[in-house]
Amino acid sequence: VVPTLLWARLDNRFVLIALFATVWMGAIGFVDDYLKVVQHSSRGLVARHKLAGQIVFGLVLSGLLLAFPWAGTVLPPTATTVPFFKYVYVVLAWPVYVGFVTFVVTGTSNAVNLTDGLDGLAAGLSAIAAITFAAFAYVFGRTDTSEYLKVFYLPGSGELAIFCASLMGACIGFLWFNAHPARVIMGDTGALAIGGAIGTVAILLKSEFLLLLVGGVFAAETLSVMLQRRVFKYRLWRYGRPYAEQHRVFRMAPLHHHFEQLGWHESTVVTRFYILGLLCALVALSTLKIR
Secondary structure, eight states: HHHHHHSOOOTOOOHHHHHHHHHHHHHHHHHHHHHHHHOOOOSOOOHHHHHHHHHHHHHHHHHHHHHSSOOOOOOTTEEEOOOSTTTTTOOOOOOOEEEHHHHHHHHHHHHHHHHSSTTHHHHHHHHHHHHHEEEEHHHTEEEHHHHHOOOOTTTTTHHHEEEEEEHHHHHHHHHHHSSSSSSSHHHHHHHHHHHHHHHHHHHTTGGGGOOOHHHHHHHHHHHHHHHHHHHHHHHHHHOOHOOOOHHHHSSSSHHHHHHHHTTTTHHHHHHHHHHHHHHHHHHHTTTOOOO
């Protein structure tokens, strides 16, 4: 937050929205961590209350974007671009757009939270995702690069590159203390704030589908939890508990714990997930030229 306030233009409302997202989501996570650590509540913030806070932010964000869309761009307020295609975008009806934005920002914040299960994992992957979106924000915000690369021009989006670079710097600085063996953990305060920030930047850049590429590891972690739960509940209903316990899709979910159960050392899992995160970022960046 502090570097963005120092170096970004504060008359750019989209920078302010990104900061607002970080603080809002971080506040939700802080309440959860406070209840667990200080009040010694094993449950922390009730899941439905946490989800309600995320949904409310999604509704507020979509409302702001509908009321104050990007000026100077041909993209409609409810449009989202499609990776690997030149000048192709999808226009959603405004009620669908509101639900879409809410889903993206809620899903991203929870995805980072699920990934935060090993020392340094979420922080490193978030730094990679943040600097990748910084590159996209810079390209989209310049007339020359956007014209050369045949991407949509979003005037003023270059300021979001400062926010993304600040987010990357915060993650790297935190990683010094969070690397194995961690002396500090981010908890929900950090995970929800980072996830909310990344999701909001993707929405502001109208690159929501790009999140699946940039945050490929986050997506895989989330899908592993969803698949494990669904299959377990079905097998529990169909065959009973003993069968469901013994025949799971993964040895443990989220996905990073599955590889731990296979015998990989924690540092090995984190390093290899970093490599996958970098590969996902490179694939996402390739969409700037492969169109």
